[in-house]
Amino acid sequence: MFCSPSDRSRSHHPADARRDDRRFHHPDLSKLLGWKAARAEADIPEGEWAKERAWALRMGLTAAESIEDRDIPTFARGELPHYAGINTFLKAPYTEDVQVVGNYDATVLGAPFDGGTTYRPGTRFGPQGLRKISALYTPYNYELGVDLREQMSLCDAGDIFTIPGNIEKTFDQISRAVSHVFSSGSLPIIIGGDHSIGFPCVRGIAECTSKKIGIVHFDRHADIQEKDLDERMHTTPWFHSTNLPNVPAKNLVQVGIGGWQVPRGAVKVARERDTNIITMSDMEKMGIDKTAEMALEMAWDGVDMVYMSFDIDSIDCGFVPGTGWPEPGGFLPREALALASKVAAEGICGMELVEVSPPYDTSDITALMGTRVIVDVLGSMVSAGTLGKHRRHIDKPVTLPMGDYDEARDGKRWTTRARMAE
Numbered sequence: 225m226f227c228s229p230s231d232r233s234r235s236h237h238p239a240d241a242r243r244d245d246r247r248f249h250h251p252d253l254s255k256l257l258g259w260k261a262a263r264a265e266a267d268i269p270e271g272e273w274a275k276e277r278a279w280a281l282r283m284g285l286t287a288a289e290s291i292e293d294r295d296i297p298t299f300a301r302g303e304l305p306h307y308a309g310i311n312t313f314l315k316a317p318y319t320e321d322v323q324v325v326g327n328y329d330a331t332v333l334g335a336p337f338d339g340g341t342t343y344r345p346g347t348r349f350g351p352q353g354l355r356k357i358s359a360l361y362t363p364y365n366y367e368l369g370v371d372l373r374e375q376m377s378l379c380d381a382g383d384i385f386t387i388p389g390n391i392e393k394t395f396d397q398i399s400r401a402v403s404h405v406f407s408s409g410s411l412p413i414i415i416g417g418d419h420s421i422g423f424p425c426v427r428g429i430a431e432c433t434s435k436k437i438g439i440v441h442f443d444r445h446a447d448i449q450e451k452d453l454d455e456r457m458h459t460t461p462w463f464h465s466t467n468l469p470n471v472p473a474k475n476l477v478q479v480g481i482g483g484w485q486v487p488r489g490a491v492k493v494a495r496e497r498d499t500n501i502i503t504m505s506d507m508e509k510m511g512i513d514k515t516a517e518m519a520l521e522m523a524w525d526g527v528d529m530v531y532m533s534f535d536i537d538s539i540d541c542g543f544v545p546g547t548g549w550p551e552p553g554g555f556l557p558r559e560a561l562a563l564a565s566k567v568a569a570e571g572i573c574g575m576e577l578v579e580v581s582p583p584y585d586t587s588d589i590t591a592l593m594g595t596r597v598i599v600d601v602l603g604s605m606v607s608a609g610t611l612g613k614h615r616r617h618i619d620k621p622v623t624l625p626m627g628d629y630d631e632a633r634d635g636k637r638w639t640t641r642a643r644m645a646e
């Protein structure tokens with residue numbers, strides 16, 4: 225039987241088949257996260273956003289008459305506009321008085337120190353770099369269905385006063401600052417700084433509790449030598465952390481380790497102390513879910529809390545050029561974010577984000593990646609309902625003395641005599 229070309233194309237052409245398929249089998253959009261997340265957004269409250277906008281008008285005056293949106297102030301205050309303002313992390317309130325950090329679920333604090341680096345410096349500018357680019361985010365995440373501003377409280381306590389050129393004095397300052405924040409009940413989020421800060425950060429938490437602490441450590445490098453270049457450099461934090469009585473080495477899980485600069489000296493210690501190393505290829509073979517499950521199982525085995533250390537160089541250096549020790553072959557950003565989120569979902573007692581070096585960064589891309597890890601960790605904890613779980617384990621809180629300056633008695637700083645005499 226003869227078929228004309230047009231008949232044949234009507235009955236057999238694949239494009240026609242697809243068109244028919246679409247006509248008769250309506251795709252089930254409700255199975256997509258894109259569909260679900262759009263609907264879930266309607267249930268997230270907006271009260272804190274309304275509060276911030278009203279606060280901005282009180283702080284920054286109402287706008288010029290020509291401006292129709294009457295929520296816009298004259299002086300930029302709070303989240304908007306993203307390019308303006310004096311940046312704290314995510315434009316969270318700056319707690320100049322560190323006595324009040326306990327009023328917030330989490331506290332960001334900077335540890336600007338690069339005296340422990342053994343290759344590229346510059347991480348002393350890490351906290352500033354992260355704060356600067358963090359201003360581009362809103363606190364809302366579509367897929368997670370969380371709005372941090374509505375569902376948790378966050379402050380930025382500014383930076384720790386580190387001592388350039390003196391690692392040990394800097395460590396003492398960092399431990400003191402972290403123990404203060406942890407004792408207040410607020411979750412410490414420490415932005416480094418090179419990786420030497422890992423030890424004093426863990427020490428600051430460990431001294432406030434009699435409970436045991438496990439560590440999940442994302443890195444290309446094992447960082448567990450006793451010394452490097454004769455000092456406790458950024459290659460050594462886990463040697464000294466796992467010497468602390470309540471930080472068992474068997475609960476240290478090191479994820480992403482590998483390449484040409486592990487280095488060998490660290491491997492010997494890791495073997496002696498029986499830490500747990502998961503390489504990039506282990507992760508590739510097992511997949512993200514299984515890797516996270518295994519890391520959590522080992523880190524949480526017999527302990528009460530888990531600390532997270534995230535070295536930005538665990539991500540392939542093509543994505544994070546601004547770091548102290550770049551290494552190819554690392555995580556893809558999506559892998560790193562998924563792993564960090566899954567570990568955080570179980571609840572953490574603190575975290576550090578280290579090795580962002582803005583002088584070597586390009587277009588703020590490394591600092592942005594670091595910011596993203598932190599906000600994803602917070603979002604994941606909010607979503608899982610595990611933020612604040614660490615509080616029950618603070619059984620030895622520290623109380624640090626403050627100075628005796630009294631604003632009512634001594635006046636506000638930067639108020640001149642001439643001004644006061646008027």
Ligand SMILES: [Mn+2]
Nearest residue numbers: 443445535537
């Ligand atoms: Mn590293």
